[in-house]
Amino acid sequence: MKSLTKLNKVFYGIFIFIIIISVFSIYVMNYTEKNTGNKEKIIVKVQGKIVKDLPLNKDNKSKVYKFNFNNNYGYIETKNGKVRMLEMDRKICPKEVCSDTGWISKKYQIIVCMPNKITVNIDSNKEDTLDAISS
Structure with missing residues (x-):
């Protein structure tokens, strides 16, 4: 039972890490497009x-x-x-x-x-x- 709880904590940690990386990537892509793209x-x-x-x-x-x-x-x-x-x-x-x-x-x-x-x-x-x- 204790190993299952540890596994859940690791799973949630990895899940939260992936979400943070995804949000950061979207922010960086939008920031880069605003500063370098569509300059007329x-x-x-x-x-x-x-x-x-x-x-x-x-x-x-x-x-x-x-x-x-x-x-x-x-x-x-x-x-x-x-x-x-x-x-x-x-x-x-x-x-x-x-x-x-x-x-x-x-x-x-x-x-x-x-x-x-x-x-x-x-x-x-x-x-x-x-x-x-x-x-």
């Missing part, structure tokens, strides 16, 4: 070179960033996990296709200003849900 950022390139590398703003409040190119400057706005290029002077960007593109929020979307060789896109390690049938 805005990449602004001029002539293929990165001129701005900014965090994607997830707040409701708008943030505007200035970037320089070819002795001129442009502005991008980020809000609610989206980004857009603001209008530039018509002398710099005559057709304003880049600002007419509007908001982008997916990593496969891109804003392009051909006359100034500017691209704006979202870089993320998060996988987008684009299916194989879409074209």
